[in-house]
Amino acid sequence: MRVGVTGHRGLNADVERRVRELLEVTVKSYDADELVGVSCIADGPDAWFAQYVLAHGGRLEVVVPADGYRESLPEEHWPVYDRLMSHAAEVHQTGMTDSNSAAHMAGSEILVGLADELLAVWDGKPAWGFGGTADVVSYAERTGVPVRILWPEGASR
Secondary structure, eight states, rough: EEEEEOOOOSSSSSHHHHHHHHHHHHTTTTTTTOOEEEOOOOHHHHHHHHHHHHTOOOEEEEEEEEEHHHHSOGGGGGHHHHHHHHHHSSEEOOOOOOHHHHHHHHHHHHHHHOSSSSEEESSSSSSSSSTSSSHHHHHHHHTTTEEEOOTTTTTOO
């Protein structure tokens, strides 16, 4: 089972804790021998999901939206990004250079195209900018990829 992930970054500590629990339980529900997690490994749900996939014994594939993507992420996330990248069984590139909204959406489209199912850490609200979680969910729905929403009850961003 190839499972992709998308989700909101910058969650407060309480929502982060609850989202991490949801992700961990969800990842553990898959057969580890058949699990391939697909992630852009950004800080937040992307990286947490990837960590749980590897801890569960699944394989990780990484989608890199742009050549400058790593550097566009918070510097404190770089060691996590590098560690996850070193465990990637396969890396997919968009071919884009600048890490911007268009590249992020292109990366998400590749991710959705690789997935049998998309996990979305999403509050159900419109995207704050092009290429946000809502746009990725909409793209998955339009292309027929099942979406499973993971959002703690009563939580807000």
